[in-house]
Amino acid sequence: MPYMIETWDKPDAGTLRAEHRAAHLDYLAQNAPRLLACGAKLTDDGNDGGGSFYIVDVDSRIQAENFLAGDPFSQAGLFQRNSITRWRKAYLDRTSYLPKV
Incomplete structure (x- = not known):
């Protein structure tokens, strides 16, 4: 069930x-079987948007x-x-x- x-x-x-x-x-690579999608959020000009988005199965x-909680970004206190x-x-x-209907 995805989240x-x-x-x-x-x-x-x-x-x-x-x-x-x-x-x-590295953490993402280790968890690749759980990842349906993920990536950094970007501003319209392609610069860092200050966050991430994941869909995990x-x-x-x-x-x-x-x-x-296991993500090194989380462990480092990156997220507000x-x-x-x-x-x-x-x-x-x-x-x-x-x-199908």
């Missing part, structure tokens, strides 16, 4: 993000919370806040998962 996780960085946390980026990317909210919301997959990678 969306959205994070917002603390203000002026670009240096902290850069310091922990390699460990964060886990069995419960607790597992989604544990996934976020986050949101975790259960998600229904309707379309993903241009493929419909809607029931």
